[in-house]
Amino acid sequence: MRPQRKKNRKGTGAGFMSDLHALAKEMAQRGVGRVFGIPGSGPSLTLLDALEKEGVPFYLTHFEGSAVLMAGAVGRLSGKAGAAIGIKGPGLANMVPGLSACLLEALPVVTISEAYLPGTPSSKSHKRMNHQGLLSAAAKGSRFLAKSGPGFSELAEWAESEVPGPVHLEIAGSPVEVEKEADRESNPGDKIGEADEALKMIRASSRPVLILGSMAMRLKDTTALDALSIPVFSVAAAKGTIDERLPQAAGVYTGVGLEKTPEHRIMAEADLVVSIGLRHNEVLNAVPFKCRSVNIDPLGSAFCGGFRFDAVLTDAEKVTKACFEALREKEWGLDLIEESTRKLRDSLLSGPFLPARVFETVEHHFNHQCRLVLDTGNFCTIGEHIWRVPAPVLYLASGQGRYMGIGLPLALGAAVYDRGAPTAVFLGDGGVGMFVAEIKLAAQYRLPLIILLLTDGYLSSIRGSSLKDHLTERPVTIHRPSWAKTIEGLGVRSEVVGSEAELEEILSSWSPGSGPLFLEIPFNANAYQNMVEGIR
Template identity: 25%
Template sequence: MGNTAAVVAEYVRATGVRFVFAYPGDPIIELMEALRAAGVEVVPGSREGTAVFMAEAQAMVTGRPGVCLSTLGPGSTSIVNGVAAATWDRVPLLAISGQIDAGREDLVTHQVVDHKLLFSPVAKWAGRIDPRSVDAVLRKALRLAVAERPGAVHLTGSAETFAAPAPDTEVAPPPLDGASGGVRVHLAPGAPDPAALLRAARRPLLLAGAAATRCGASGSLIRLAEAVCAPVVVAPMAKGVFPEDHPLFAGVLDMACNQVLWDFLAGSDLVVAAGFDPVELIKPWSLRTPVLHVDTTPNTDQVYPSDCELVGDVSTGLDWLADGWRGEPRWSEADVAAHRARLRTAYYAGRVVGRLNPTDVIDTVRAGAPPGTVVTCDVGSHKLLVGQGWQTREPRGVLMSNGLSSMGFGLPGAIGAGLTLGEVPVVALIGDGGFAMAATDLRLAVSRRLPLAVVVFCDGSLNRIELKQRALGYRSTATRLDEVDQVALAGSMGCDGVRVTSVAELEKAMAGLASRTGPLLIEARIEPAQYEAQF
């Protein structure tokens, strides 16, 4: 096999990873060379903090671990946010950081950070690569990353470690699926079984979350919803797990119009929580409605009480409920249509006639994007509207950080998704604050000739915080952004750019997206008044 770096590289390659995202440094030179030799391309981000977001997006679209590398000291501290994002977004990630040689680690202070202490609070495991145990360590790291609930693992290795000979071993990656195929029933004393609980409900509702996506539960969700005639609400990171053009689709929780959604949930008499993860809740769970918990993990969060749990593969659990269903339809499609009409009215509230509103941008980009387009969305006021208003029919079609909700994800996420998906069109929807955090990664998109559309919602504000300041009667302090000519900035990196102030201009900019051979930045000068009406 050769040295330790070669073993690590072979494990990475065996997972199906074609790209590792990195910012180089001395201790990882040997590992980068081993990856190159193994046929895995090392892609440099503009900094460590964006490279890790590229790896997170890679994992979001594949369901397999994304991989990122950093050097020691400031390189390792720079990926902490992305490692935490992967853990709270429930995305499998393998992060590897270089370190000083183990024999000097306790004596030298220059650029030395204790990685065990640094990453343990934000990763599922923080381990160390050693030539004698590299095989077991990589198997453990990969298995932990994908095990329910998925997240990041961090490994440390020195230049000395990576160059050291490793024992001959057969590279055998562990299973890279999360949930098992079966389900177990957990009941509180005296509680009815799940099938009886569902049959007794007059107005049941399904609430689908990210674990439903991980379990490939779309078909099972549709089958149960249609059997019972029950509406389906989804969490933001599960967008597309239930087709949003289906008559029973009822909206996205805790995005724009959230009070409409919560009122709708409050009108049900049973919530079937299908892979719903409370990490996505923005508002506290305040429903008194009984909950039937169907998830890959027991209801250990206890954000909502549930006397009845189906624990295991979400798809299997939903199929089991559908198999046992006996009864008449519980809702009419007219009931759900009336709710959707209320939701639509609330979504468009606050539009300013004759100006480019945030919902205008979303609708126009959606209409102009080729079929099958994957969207990455950054954090900010626009995310809440994108989460509710961008219609998608397929899982993994909208990528966002909504566990940690970390700004700066949108552009590097689009690059990671674009490289991983190849010919699939990708659109990034980003606020001007989030764009400022990662703008120079445009150069990477240009050099790789990625046909991305990078749409920047420009209002010169960190709007979510400014609105909260205003609600408290405070002045806008540190929430106004300096003017930036983003078209000129894009041009300086060889990226095409266009400024739009109207729907007609945006339609023209989107017209040639399907035939592009490189990225396009669209600086959309929006009227932010709609945000205030929404939130």
């Protein structure tokens, strides 16, 4: 929802401190339970002082982009926009990677930075950068703290509205008199189908499948999924929307699943696809289905490019409920799910000690009550297929952007937000180093976090192209790939693991209350490279 212009109130710079205190109070009352970032000596520090007085703790990060990602993780898990703070110019520029990732992954967050007032003479140029240029492609929009509003609550609602993402608030030396129009793209949601049309297709089908996009996580009620007896897929970004331990849970849909995947086996026999919020940016290849298809999405066909649905319905809550009721009358495919899933798991688990067995060991050790956070790489493909997520709050990943490196700050934000369940983040050689300094936060606050580095000494997902096309491997080779001593130096217990038995022994010796644990697990490079064959 776009914040509306309010009636302008008279105000001067003299009252700016009280405006910042009012902002802090509103943030606290709105449920902001923690703030991440790096302050300056100006209004950002004043705001943090006011937030501290409201009982809102601040977590100092080493990079502003990390702060935005941690806040985005809080937003995703809580359903309420997280908050991050930085300075103007370079501080906002450093926020941009986090903003971009939150935009790609639909993570609701309100970022706040210091700024120059509109109309400030160009001669004042200390740390001055084009904020709107930086924000134009990385946020849903931005506003100044203004006498006319909007307030934090309205900005947070905007960040949470479909499609969720980052919204930015600029705080200058005094509140501006007129609010700035937001840079926001409008998606009217053109309605090109009716509910009756979808219900007719469902009733006429004998082998329907359901695909859940990440929008399905934001429906008010998804309990009806538990009663279905047809194959239910989710995109990678929506893992856990259906309890993946249920017999109707068919795993992830990517659009490129190869012969070992349930996707490949089951989609070939489907005669109807019903999808909820299936968008082209949530799959690896958006192509038309080989059967009839209908998508339910409040944004209409704005994000449906490539699928060519027979109908797109926009009244999401009402239509979804009706479709669930119609799909309950159908029953097929559970035997195919069981067969194809078993074959995939047998293939992944029967060979040498590779990431599949690491995922399996960790998942079973915590009895499915450990939050999975995936960075991106070949290991991510394995994790998406083998780890069964029981609920959306137990999963975080870059399922849409495949944004390498963000797994660690997402995991830290999750562990800060929820200490009730351990968080396990899986990183590869490429992603481990980008935000490594933030591990000090885990040590400082004794977070219930396990960091697993799955290493083969290469950027493996790219090395595959080097091998296939007979290109040089030098650009994708990691020099001295071990991080164990470095992480230990940051105050975190670090272990190098060589077998499944060693992994189980170390996990059994660790408790979430003892603080973070780093596990470095090296693998044979060629076996690691080949583990995704037949999957993607």
